[in-house]
Structures are given as structure tokens and as C-alpha cells.
Amino acid sequence: MTPEDADRHFGVVGVYVHIPFCARICPYCDFAVVAGKDHLAPRYIEALVAEIGGGESRRGIGAVYVGGGTPSHVEPRLLGLTLEAVERRHGIASGAEVSVEANPEDFTKDLARGLVALGFTRVSFGAQSFDPVVLGYLGRRHTPEDITRSVETARTAGFGSVSVDLIYGSPVEDPASWEDTLARAVDLGTDHVSCYALTVEQGTPLGRSVASGEAAPDPDIQADRHELAGMRLSAAGLGRYEVSNWATGGHECRYNHIVWAQGEYLGYGASAHGHLDGVRYRNLRRLDAYIAAVERGVRPLAGEELLRGWDAEIDRLFVGLRRVVGVAEGPGTAALMETEEGQLLEHAGVVSRRGDRLVIDRPLLTDMVQRAVLGLPEPWAQAAAANNVSVDA
Amino acid sequence: MSDQTRIRNFSIIAHIDHGKSTLADRLLERTGAVSPREMRDQVLDTMDLERERGITIKAQTVRIGYHAGDGDDYVLNLIDTPGHVDFSYEVSRSLAACEGALLLADAAQGVQAQTVANAYLAIEAGLEVIPALNKIDLAAADPERVTTELVNILGGSPDAVLHLSAKTGAGVDRLLETIIARIPPPSGDAEAPLRALVFDSYFDAYRGVVCYLRVVDGSLGVGDAIRFMATGETHDASEIGYLTPKAVPVGRVGPGEVVYLITGVKEIDRIKVGDTVTSARAAAVVPLPGYTEPKPMVFSGIFPTDGDDYPKLREALEKLRLNDASLSWEPETSRALGFGFRVGFLGLLHMEIVRERLEREYDLDLVATAPSVAYSVRLPPGEEQVIKSPQDLPEEHRGVSEPFVRAMILTPTEYVGPIMELATGRRAVVGGMNYLSPERVELDFEIPLSEIVFDFFDLLKSKTKGYATLDYEPLDYRQADLVKVDILLNGQAVDAFSAIVHRDHAEEYGKRMTTRLRSLIPRQLFDVPIQAAIGGRVISRETVKARRKDVTAKCYGGDITRKKKLLQKQKEGKKRMKMVGSVEVPQEAFVAALRVDDDL
Numbered sequence: 002m003t004p005e006d007a008d009r010h011f012g013v014v015g016v017y018v019h020i021p022f023c024a025r026i027c028p029y030c031d032f033a034v035v036a037g038k039d040h041l042a043p044r045y046i047e048a049l050v051a052e053i054g055g056g057e058s059r060r061g062i063g064a065v066y067v068g069g070g071t072p073s074h075v076e077p078r079l080l081g082l083t084l085e086a087v088e089r090r091h092g093i094a095s096g097a098e099v100s101v102e103a104n105p106e107d108f109t110k111d112l113a114r115g116l117v118a119l120g121f122t123r124v125s126f127g128a129q130s131f132d133p134v135v136l137g138y139l140g141r142r143h144t145p146e147d148i149t150r151s152v153e154t155a156r157t158a159g160f161g162s163v164s165v166d167l168i169y170g171s172p173v174e175d176p177a178s179w180e181d182t183l184a185r186a187v188d189l190g191t192d193h194v195s196c197y198a199l200t201v202e203q204g205t206p207l208g209r210s211v212a213s214g215e216a217a218p219d220p221d222i223q224a225d226r227h228e229l230a231g232m233r234l235s236a237a238g239l240g241r242y243e244v245s246n247w248a249t250g251g252h253e254c255r256y257n258h259i260v261w262a263q264g265e266y267l268g269y270g271a272s273a274h275g276h277l278d279g280v281r282y283r284n285l286r287r288l289d290a291y292i293a294a295v296e297r298g299v300r301p302l303a304g305e306e307l308l309r310g311w312d313a314e315i316d317r318l319f320v321g322l323r324r325v326v327g328v329a330e331g332p333g334t335a336a337l338m339e340t341e342e343g344q345l346l347e348h349a350g351v352v353s354r355r356g357d358r359l360v361i362d363r364p365l366l367t368d369m370v371q372r373a374v375l376g377l378p379e380p381w382a383q384a385a386a387a388n389n390v391s392v393d394a
Numbered sequence: 395m396s397d398q399t400r401i402r403n404f405s406i407i408a409h410i411d412h413g414k415s416t417l418a419d420r421l422l423e424r425t426g427a428v429s430p431r432e433m434r435d436q437v438l439d440t441m442d443l444e445r446e447r448g449i450t451i452k453a454q455t456v457r458i459g460y461h462a463g464d465g466d467d468y469v470l471n472l473i474d475t476p477g478h479v480d481f482s483y484e485v486s487r488s489l490a491a492c493e494g495a496l497l498l499a500d501a502a503q504g505v506q507a508q509t510v511a512n513a514y515l516a517i518e519a520g521l522e523v524i525p526a527l528n529k530i531d532l533a534a535a536d537p538e539r540v541t542t543e544l545v546n547i548l549g550g551s552p553d554a555v556l557h558l559s560a561k562t563g564a565g566v567d568r569l570l571e572t573i574i575a576r577i578p579p580p581s582g583d584a585e586a587p588l589r590a591l592v593f594d595s596y597f598d599a600y601r602g603v604v605c606y607l608r609v610v611d612g613s614l615g616v617g618d619a620i621r622f623m624a625t626g627e628t629h630d631a632s633e634i635g636y637l638t639p640k641a642v643p644v645g646r647v648g649p650g651e652v653v654y655l656i657t658g659v660k661e662i663d664r665i666k667v668g669d670t671v672t673s674a675r676a677a678a679v680v681p682l683p684g685y686t687e688p689k690p691m692v693f694s695g696i697f698p699t700d701g702d703d704y705p706k707l708r709e710a711l712e713k714l715r716l717n718d719a720s721l722s723w724e725p726e727t728s729r730a731l732g733f734g735f736r737v738g739f740l741g742l743l744h745m746e747i748v749r750e751r752l753e754r755e756y757d758l759d760l761v762a763t764a765p766s767v768a769y770s771v772r773l774p775p776g777e778e779q780v781i782k783s784p785q786d787l788p789e790e791h792r793g794v795s796e797p798f799v800r801a802m803i804l805t806p807t808e809y810v811g812p813i814m815e816l817a818t819g820r821r822a823v824v825g826g827m828n829y830l831s832p833e834r835v836e837l838d839f840e841i842p843l844s845e846i847v848f849d850f851f852d853l854l855k856s857k858t859k860g861y862a863t864l865d866y867e868p869l870d871y872r873q874a875d876l877v878k879v880d881i882l883l884n885g886q887a888v889d890a891f892s893a894i895v896h897r898d899h900a901e902e903y904g905k906r907m908t909t910r911l912r913s914l915i916p917r918q919l920f921d922v923p924i925q926a927a928i929g930g931r932v933i934s935r936e937t938v939k940a941r942r943k944d945v946t947a948k949c950y951g952g953d954i955t956r957k958k959k960l961l962q963k964q965k966e967g968k969k970r971m972k973m974v975g976s977v978e979v980p981q982e983a984f985v986a987a988l989r990v991d992d993d994l
């Protein structure tokens with residue numbers, strides 16, 4: 002994807018819908034999820050439909066992403082109600098990307114056909130690994146064969162784009178296991194692969210067991226695994242376009258591109274987040290609180306971040322630098338490269354200037370760059386100019 | 395003005411944790427100075443730091459009224475003192491304001507190093523010492539043995555030793571009567587010109603400098619013009635009063651009394667603890683003996699993390715000195731850390747406390763370097779130069795001398811072996827052994843200060859299950875084969891890391907430092923080689939490998955605000971780091987040499 006293509010997503014509006022239900026909570030997961038509350042799904046979807054119906058009225062949605070949680074764990078009929086609500090409120094543009102997340106153990110032929118019939122064009126599987134030992138460590142309920150079957154089922158059902166999520170670097174994984182997982186993902190002919198390093202989050206069962214002395218992932222091993230993924234996937238024709246994402250030409254996730262291009266997207270559902278009119282916002286995280294707010298006719302808002310002036314420029318770098326194409330040079334990149342920290346990052350080969358863009362060449366050090374970006378002081382000249390404008394106005 | 399014959403001034407002295415502050419509680423309670431509602435444990439430990447750590451750092455003075463068995467009303471001025479070796483100077487100052495001292499010994503633990511040291515301080519000051527066993531309520535109490543130990547150091551009769559429980563209050567009545575009977579009343583001359591000893595002071599943001607005085611001769615009233623004899627400053631006494639422990643203003647006081655004094659002076663350098671206050675009109679000729687300035691034992695560089703805070707740090711040190719007369723410093727410049735001060739301390743606990751007080755009470759963020767003792771260097775032309783910082787050691791010299799102390803360890807006899815082993819490994823010259831009782835022995839030796847001041851105390855405790863205690867006092871300087879070990883980060887010597895050590899220990903020290911620094915310095919963009927070197931010769935080497943992965947896997951499904959907050963927090967954490975060249979060094983790395991060997 003060219004930088005121009007990447008940046009063009011700035012003008013496309015996306016929609017994110019959160020489905021928090023899962024069959025069981027995986028020990029490493031710190032998303033807003035619930036297990037054993039399936040009976041609340043109809044009521045939750047009702048609330049979702051109400052929130053969408055009363056939402057902001059942007060038109061012409063270019064990408065919809067139904068994530069979770071496990072959307073495939075709820076009845077497709079309910080997902081259909083949600084998509085209809087989006088269509089009614091905003092209109093989904095023709096040729097839009099409509100993604101759904103699914104777990105391999107749920108993915109029957111009927112489900113696949115049903116989802117395609119509802120209008121989903123892309124499916125992303127929580128595959129994680131083809132190694133039963135790793136799947137066991139991660140507390141997953143599916144087998145490697147479930148993944149293979151699901152991908153084939155998706156193809157047959159008519160999904161235009163199929164993606165798998167993989168998790169590397171768990172303490173039980175060895176190099177052969179990861180090598181094999183990559184090979185099998187490639188053999189399946191997936192269009193898109195996301196590889197995430199296993200992250201130990203505080204407050205999760207994994208976090209607690211590591212805190213009590215159980216083995217933790219080794220960052221150096223994870224770096225090795227990421228490098229291996231890069232080699233194997235690019236050899237198979239999947240190019241990396243973001244820190245953790247690879248795709249064959251044309252199969253990059255459009256919804257994600259909107260987010261990284263600092264584009265606008267509406268977030269619906271518990272813990273969903275959006276970006277609209279220079280404001281990043283997020284919804285209430287707890288399922289019951291979310292439902293209660295919507296049922297009372299109140300916006301289920303949990304918090305907002307205003308992006309004005311310099312903050313918006315910082316934000317543009319913050320999100321955009323995760324992409325391989327990086328960001329177009331601007332006042333923010335200039336400010337960064339004036340700092341000692343920025344120069345050190347350039348000297349160490351972490352960032353470089355390519356044409357009129359700033360890119361990250363060592364993606365595994367992205368957080369270092371982002372920390373440097375946060376809190377960059379506004380250049381004096383720019384602040385003064387901004388003041389003048391407001392004085393004249 | 396109180397009648398001198400009805401005043402008793404005394405300090406409570408003891409080893410740490412033997413119950414001084416708790417006994418003060420009982421005395422305050424028994425005499426009604428503090429109402430049951432206001433009572434809390436160790437009520438005189440008012441500093442946050444004291445309450446958190448459960449120790450007394452500052453001596454505290456309080457005036458209580460007591461209706462004695464003889465039917466008369468007495469005034470007792472009590473000073474609760476700290477027990478740690480670093481604060482023996484506080485004890486000396488308190489003793490100078492008293493005629494008597496109450497020496498406590500824990501009836502179970504027995505006589506400890508600071509019991510002995512403080513007893514000698516009181517005897518040298520010519521005070522009447524009342525020995526007492528505290529904690530007799532404990533099942534493990536062994537009054538007979540501990541009485542023998544006390545008599546062994548103080549002389550006198552076993553019958554003179556009181557039995558107390560500061561916890562239950564047992565024996566407190568008898569103690570009060572003994573204080574009245576045994577401690578002599580003050581004997582100042584009420585007609586003579588005013589002479590009052592400034593035995594403590596502190597800075598109050600609203601009222602300026604507050605002094606604590608012990609009036610020796612003459613009288614002092616509100617509105618009197620007074621002069622500080624050493625500094626020559628003249629002021630009006632705008633308020634004087636008693637501490638009960640609440641401040642109670644009073645019009646005029648005479649000999650023997652203990653009061654606070656406010657003059658409205660805000661300039662902190664105008665008042666010196668140890669000075670004599672006299673009348674500006676009818677001035678005394680001869681000042682009171684005052685104090686000998688305490689000699690700092692260890693020195694450490696203190697630098698503001700943010701270079702702009704340098705003036706604020708200087709001001710904070712000046713204010714703190716008013717409350718801690720033992721503080722001294724001079725400016726220091728470090729290539730690694732910028733502008734700061736080389737501060738002298740009485741010991742490591744003192745250093746820790748000062749640093750914590752500076753950070754808390756003056757809102758500073760500081761980097762402290764590893765402490766060092768003061769060395770004496772013989773220069774080629776023959777003159778001697780004292781250096782308080784290893785970085786000042788000249789390349790060319792004709793020998794280095796180091797301070798020795800006389801150390802005393804009190805221990806149950808079964809630990810003599812391990813203690814001897816520890817001490818000789820630290821270049822100690824063993825002197826005498828003195829049995830206080832069949833189970834308890836005093837070991838005396840001469841040892842380099844640098845060998846005991848850092849981790850010796852912790853090692854001693856761990857080798858003796860906590861039973862041995864230590865006290866020491868300066869002795870002399872002795873020549874030794876000392877070398878400077880430099881630490882290089884990324885090939886650059888970092889002055890703040892240099893240390894002077896004995897040649898025989900240099901290699902081990904270098905290895906320990908490089909290993910510790912490797913675990914303390916976070917991984918960075920580049921490999922960071924860490925080397926220890928003597929002169930140009932590298933004696934040990936470690937590497938902090940470059941960081942390869944520093945990235946959040948998933949952007950929390952797109953919750954960008956949350957990720958920004960997370961990274962922002964990490965960034966704040968980094969502010970506690972100091973950039974040394976291009977290497978980020980956490981503040982605790984600068985005192986890495988101090989940590990006891992738990993990681994080796």
C-alpha cells in the first residue's frame with residue numbers, strides 16, 4: 002500500500018461495534034468481556050441498536066468492524082440487527098469492508114453462510130496457534146484442526162478476506178512450534194495475518210500467576226519470533242503494513258487503517274471507543290452500566306480526550322507511526338527530530354526520514370518512539386501563530 | 395517564674411527501642427499533661443518520618459507538672475532523645491540542658507551498645523544518672539542479669555536500679571519520686587545577667603526561627619532586648635513559652651527553666667544551636683560552654699534531579715540545618731550529575747533521614763551518590779589534603795590515610811566467633827574483651843570507618859540473629875594501600891560512581907559494582923558496557939544488552955487514549971532517571987554500592 006493510499010483513509014468513516022460475550026475468559030485477556038452471561042445478549046443488542054439509532058449521523062460508512070469478545074458466540078440474527086441499525090443510521094457504502102471476529106470452535110458452515118448473507122465480507126479468526134500445547138497454555142477451546150476447517154469454511158461460504166490472529170512468545174512455545182504455526186497459517190492461504198506478542202496484563206489470571214513466580218514471556222525471544230514471522234510471511238507474499246499486521250496486496254484491514262490515519266470512526270457498545278470531530282471518546286466498560294445508561298436514554302460515555310491544535314498533531318504521529326508507511330512530515334516530526342531523544346532514535350536506526358515521511362524501521366521499539374512523541378513541546382513559532390489567529394478572529 | 399528548687403530537668407536515654415518514647419507517654423499521662431483523648435503511642439514522635447519508622451530522630455522536650463509525695467508541686471522538664479548511634483549528638487545537646495538522666499535498659503534484651511555509650515555521655519556531662527529496667531512485664535525479662543550488666547557499667551548498688559514497665563505503667567510513681575529525690579535542682583544565679591543555652595531550634599514558615607532555651611542564670615521576659623553572644627545578633631524576645639507539649643506563652647522565666655523563644659527572625663543563618671542568649675543591656679561576659687560541632691563521618695553528593703532546583707536545594711539545606719545542627723556541606727560539581735552539594739552526615743541513617751526530609755519537607759527530587767569517608771592525601775610537596783569525595787583523589791600522591799574508629803560491639807557470647815571473622819575480614823585490629831555478665835560480652839576493636847559505615851551493621855545483625863549491637867567513635871587517621879576504582883559507562887568514567895577502596899578488596903568491589911549496575915540500569919537503545927577500572931586497567935566488565943522489544947502488541951483494540959496514558963506514565967517513571975552521557979541511569983544506581991550482598 003502506498004503512503005497516499007494509507008493516508009487517504011483519513012477521509013473514510015468507520016464503525017466499531019463491541020460484542021463482549023465469550024464462552025470462557027482466556028487467562029491472558031484484558032478486554033471488556035463477560036462469560037456466562039449469554040442470556041443478556043438480546044438485551045445488550047437492543048441497547049446497541051438504540052445507541053446506534055440515537056448516535057451521531059455521519060453518512061457513508063467505509064468500514065465496519067464487529068469485534069469482541071467473541072461475536073461468533075452470539076446468534077447471527079442479533080449481529081444482523083446490529084448491522085441493520087448501522088445501515089439505517091449511517092448507510093454502509095457499497096464495497097465497504099464489513100469485518101467480524103470469530104473463534105474457530107464456533108465456526109460452522111451454517112454460521113459462515115449466515116454471516117455472509119448478513120453482509121459480512123471479512124472474517125478474522127482468533128486462531129492464536131497451531132500448537133496444542135500453546136493453545137492449552139492460552140486456555141483456548143479449539144484445536145488446530147478447527148482453525149484449518151474454519152478457514153476453508155469461510156472461503157467456501159464466500160468471505161472475500163480471511164484473517165488469522167496468532168500469539169507468539171508464550172513461555173511454553175519453542176522455535177519449532179512458532180515456525181510450524183507460521184507455516185500452517187501460510188499454507189491455508191490466509192489473506193491477512195496478525196501476530197501479537199503475548200502480553201502479561203495486570204489483573205488477569207496470567208498476570209497473577211506471573212506475579213507469583215510462574216514463567217513470564219522473554220522479550221528477547223519475542224523479538225526473535227517477530228523477526229521470524231516477518232521472514233516467513235513476506236516470503237509467502239504477505240507484506241507487513243503495521244507493527245503486528247501482514248497482508249497480501251489489497252487485503253490490509255481498512256478499518257484499522259482508518260484508525261491509524263487518524264480518521265473518524267464511531268464506537269458502539271460497552272467499552273467501544275470512537276474518534277469524531279476532534280474528540281476521542283470511550284463508552285462505559287461494564288456491561289450492566291452500559292445497558293443501564295442506554296435504557297435510561299443517557300449517552301453511555303465513560304470519557305473523552307480532546308484533540309485540538311498541537312494535541313491533534315501529536316495524536317497524528319502517535320497513531321500513524323505504527324504503520325510501515327509512517328507519517329508525512331509536519332510540525333510534529335520536525336519537533337521530534339529537534340529533541341535529543343529523537344536524534345538518538347534516528348542514530349540508533351529506530352526512525353528514519355524517507356522522502357517526506359518519518360518511518361519506524363525497528364517496529365519492536367515503537368513504544369519508545371511514541372513515548373518520545375508524547376509531551377513534545379509545541380514549537381514556539383507555531384504557538385505564536387496560533388495565538389495570532391485567535392487574536393485576529 | 396518557677397522556684398528553682400522545685401524544678402527537675404532530665405533526659406531519657408537508652409538504646410533504640412528500649413522504651414524511651416513510651417515511658418515519656420506514661421509520664422505525660424500520669425501527670426495529666428496530655429488528656430486521654432489526645433493520647434497516642436509515642437506522642438512525642440511528631441515527625442511523619444518518626445511515626446512511620448517508629449524511631450525518634452529529634453529530641454523532644456516537654457514540661458510537666460507533678461504533685462509529689464512531699465505535698466509540693468514540681469516542674470519536670472523532660473527530654474526524650476533518639477537512641478541510634480548516628481544521633482548521639484542530639485543526646486549530648488539534650489544532656490547539656492539537664493541535671494539528670496534516666497537510663498533505661500530493656501529487661502529482656504539487656505545492656506546494648508548505645509546503653510553504654512549514652513551512659514558515658516551522661517557521666518561525662520556530670521549528670522546524676524538514674525538506672526532503670528524497662529519492660530519488666532515481658533515474660534523474657536531477666537531483671538537479675540540486666541541489673542548486673544547495668545551495675546557493671548555504672549557502678550553503684552543493684553538496689554538503686556528501678557523496675558519499670560512503660561507499657562503498663564508499673565513503677566512510674568516510684569520513678570517520679572526518685573526523680574524528685576535524686577536529681578539535683580538547677581542552681582543558677584537569678585540576680586546575674588541572663589545566660590540561656592540554645593539547645594535546639596527549628597524553622598516555622600509563619601513564625602520564623604523558634605529556639606529552645608535552657609535558662610541558666612538571670613531571667614528572660616517578653617519584650618526584653620536580647621543578644622546572641624556568638625553571632626552578635628540583637629533582637630527582642632517577642633514570645634517565650636512552655637511546651638506542655640502544647641505551646642503555652644509565659645511572661646517571664648528564671649534560672650533552670652526550659653522554654654521556646656520566638657524573636658521574629660526569619661533569616662536562618664542568624665541563629666546557631668549552642669549559642670548563649672544574654673540580655674542586650676546587662677550582658678553576661680562569659681558565654682556558656684556550648685557544643686563542639688559534631689564531626690561528620692560520611693559524605694555524599696546530593697544533586698537535584700532537575701538542575702533548576704539547585705537554589706531550592708541550597709535553601710532547603712539551610713532551613714534543615716536549623717533543626718539539625720550536625721549538617722554541613724559544600725558545593726560540588728559532577729560531570730554526570732551537574733551542580734549539587736557534598737553533604738556531611740553523622741552516619742548512614744542520618745544520611746537517609748536527611749535525604750528523605752529534604753524530599754518531603756521541601757518537595758525536592760534528589761539523586762544521592764554513594765557515601766564516602768574523608769581521606770587524607772599526602773601530596774608530592776609534602777602537604778596534606780583532605781578529600782571528601784573519591785573524585786578529588788589526585789593522580790599523583792605519596793599515600794592516602796583513612797579514618798579509624800574505636801568500635802564496641804555488645805553481643806551474647808556465642809556469637810564472638812562469627813563477629814571476629816567479620817571484623818578481621820574488614821581489616822579490624824581487635825583490642826579487648828570485657829564480660830558484662832557470663833552471657834554478655836563487650837568486644838572492642840579499631841577498624842577503618844569505611845569498613846563499618848556501609849553494610850557492616852546489617853551483616854552484624856544477620857550473623858548474630860539481631861542480638862549484637864554496635865557503637866563507635868572517631869579515633870585517628872592511618873595510612874593504607876588505597877586505590878580509586880572508577881566505573882565507566884559506555885567507555886566514559888562516571889565521576890559519581892568512583893570509590894576509594896583497599897587494594898586487596900578492589901577487584902571484588904569492581905565485580906560487585908558492575909554486576910549490580912547491570913541489574914539496575916534498564917536496557918536501552920544501545921549495548922551499554924559497564925567497566926570497573928583502576929587507573930586505566932579494567933578489572934571487571936559487564937554489558938547491559940540493547941533493548942530489542944518495547945512495543946504494545948495490540949493497541950487495546952484501538953483505545954488510543956488509554957495507551958497514551960500508559961506510555962505517559964512510563965515516561966514519568968523515566969524522569970526519575972538521570973541521563974549520564976546518552977545512558978539513562980536510575981537514581982538508585984548511584985547508591986548501588988550500599989546495598990548488602992543479597993544478590994551475590
Ligand SMILES: Nc1nc2c(ncn2[C@@H]2O[C@H](COP(=O)(O)OP(=O)(O)O)[C@@H](O)[C@H]2O)c(=O)[nH]1
Nearest residue numbers: 410411412413414415416477528529559560561
Ligand atoms: N512489653 C513492653 N513493651 C514496651 C515497653 N516499653 C516500650 N515498649 C515497646 O517497645 C517498642 C519501642 O518503644 P519506644 O518507646 O519507641 O522506644 P525508644 O526507641 O526507646 O523510644 C515499642 O513497640 C513499645 O511499645 C514495656 O514496658 N513493655
Ligand code: SF4
Nearest residue numbers: 023026027030069070
Ligand atoms: S475469546 Fe478473545 S475476547 Fe474472549 S476471553 Fe478469549 S481472548 Fe478475550
Ligand SMILES: [Mg+2]
Nearest residue numbers: 414415449450
Ligand atoms: Mg523513641
